[in-house]
Amino acid sequence: MKLKQAIELDRKDSLKNYKSHFLNSKKEIYLNGNSLGKLPIKSIKKIRKTIDYEWGDRLVRSWNEKWLDLSDNLEKKLAKILGAKKREVKIGDSTSINLYQIVFSLLKSNLYKKSLISDSFNFPSDNYIIEGISSNFNIKNPTIINYSQDISAEINLIEKAIKKSPGILCLSLVSYKSGWMYPLKKLNDYAKKNNSIIVWDLSHAVGATHIDLKKTNTLAAVGCSYKFLNGGPGAPGFLFVDNSIQSKLENPIKGWFGHKLPFKFFDKYEAANNINKFDIGTPGVLSMVGMEAGLDIITKATTKSIRKKSISQSEYFISLINQELDSYNVKIESPRDPLNRGSHVTISHAESWKICRTLAKGSKKFPKIICDYRPDKYIRFGISPLYTSFQDLYHAINALIEILKTESYKKIKKGENRVT
Ligand SMILES: Cc1ncc(COP(=O)(O)O)c(C=O)c1O
Structure with a gap:
């Protein structure tokens, strides 16, 4: 050596x-950027400005002057990184909540049969979440595929599970333990042929691999931004919903930020007619501000x-x-x-x-x-x-x-x- x-x-x-x-x-x-990415130097200045000027001086006026446009700006940047269209990505809340929103809304939509499949390579929290949701829809239990070893998933077992119970799958594109990466397009295409959908957890993939959600026929995904996207501790997660199914999905958590006109304060909830329907409540401004520099660096590189x-x-x-x-x-x-x-x-x-x-x-x-x-x-x-x-x-x-x-x-x- x-x-x-x-x-x-x-x-x-x-x-x-x-x-x-x-x-x-x-x-x-x-060597732990797969857990928490390093601090981009530009984030220090950006967060400081948000604290000193926007919060310290401008206070509530900053919502109109800057903060209400924050997520839109970040979503455009992240969509580019993911090979998605700009109104297909929503940033906010945690990966866990984003996954809950997507899986719940898919089950409620009746677009797919009410079957839930995951595997033993998935992040435990993802499996907890889908298991929790299954009881809301009278699904006995999600099918959890187990492999004969811990290094690589056996694609034939995934295909077999889809054939047996078509419906909704949840898989992590890169497994948190071995780093195994699934053939994204191949599985999406197989799922589609069998009237199924895969919700991909991109947490360990985004920012360190090349992902093109459109070219791989991905329909739904979630992910973290504090790992290879270098967004900072507890930085907001994101969700992606392809345009072709967006109008058929309903956010199970109906908060005022997902309303068509949140600042009219109407008595009745009416969902936004775009990706903003997946918003829930007031965004974490400081966390969002911390995300931007990381996205810019990745775009440039x-x-x-x-x-x-x-x-x-x-x-x-x-x-x-x-x-x-x-x-x-x-x-x-x-x-x-x-x-x-x-x-x-x-x-x-x-x-x-x-x-x-x-x-x-x-x-x-x-x-x-x-x-x-x-x-x-x-x-x-x-x-x-x-x-x-x-x-x-x-x-x-x-x-x-x-x-x-x-x-x-x-x-x-x-x-x-x-x-x-
Ligand atoms: C693959 C994967 N999915 C989901 C999560 C959960 O994310 P959060 O705690 O932000 O909801 C993590 C956390 O590390 C993760 O590694």
């Missing part, structure tokens, strides 16, 4: 200058270039794991084919949690490496092509070699793990 090679790869990297758009620490290597770099970095990282960690009982738990992989690489080891903690502490031999642990044996390394360098990946492998060789992870005492 040669540092020279990583330096050379960084030198040739066409996106290398984008790191300077983010706040970086010289003391640590951050382009998702095609970001995806290209992500693949070359994950290939590099996996090759180093194979080359250097083979004798330490480390297993790669991500798909080997980059076309079936998102932008994080997962490994497993019997002492994963302790290793993860040791990486985060750093030592005289290596800098702090921030990545995350997922029960019961996984460590995820997030590759954020806008700010991850090949040298970062090299140093992470170096640190792993050191920790595994010396077994320094044994010094970590058992404790509660709350986030990473």
Whole structure:
């Protein structure tokens, strides 16, 4: 393993200058942008201006002067990133709420049979939500597809489940554990042929992969903006509903912001006749303001270039794991084919949690490496092509070699793990 090679790869990297758009620490290597993305420097100024001037000085007048147009402006930007039309994307509320809105409205619409399907690769919250909704529609329980292993989904099992109970599916485009990425168009087309729809959770894909919702015939999706979109902690989630089905869907949560004329304060609810019907209540202005700079950076860098770099970095990282960690009982738990992989690489080891903690502490031999642990044996390394360098990946492998060789992870005492 040669540092020279990583330096050379960084030198040739066409996106290398984008790191300077983010706040970086010289003391640590951050490989957790798949959980919470870094802070774009422009967001600091934007949020400060919102606090000092718009909130501090203009107060309520800022709604008319700026805040009421915020979501529209962000939605246009995000729609471009997703390959959607501008009135097909709604930003606001959390991913969990957005998923609730879409799945509930699809069930109520009678566009599809009342069947709910998900899989064991989906984010647990998504499965909790669809399970919760199923009781409202007398659906016994969602079908949860289980696979024979944790790395890649078996497409034939998904197709079988659709054939058996056509209806509504919910899948995460990139799985939070292994980073497995589904063939988006292939499954959308299969679902359509079988009178079904897939609601895609794009949380782990958006901002680090190239997504074209139109070209892949996607009809509905949700996602987070605090991961690879770098929107900030608790930044609003988003939903996408294709124009072809929008008019047939009704928001199950009827709040005043989804009204056709919210500021007329009519007694009777009348839904907006566009994507704004999925609004609910007053938007979180500070969180929305924090999203804009991240979207602008991605638009400038382009998702095609970001995806290209992500693949070359994950290939590099996996090759180093194979080359250097083979004798330490480390297993790669991500798909080997980059076309079936998102932008994080997962490994497993019997002492994963302790290793993860040791990486985060750093030592005289290596800098702090921030990545995350997922029960019961996984460590995820997030590759954020806008700010991850090949040298970062090299140093992470170096640190792993050191920790595994010396077994320094044994010094970590058992404790509660709350986030990473
Ligand atoms: C894939 C995925 N879906 C949904 C969620 C839930 O998002 P939220 O907590 O913003 O509702 C997360 C959170 O990390 C996630 O990773």
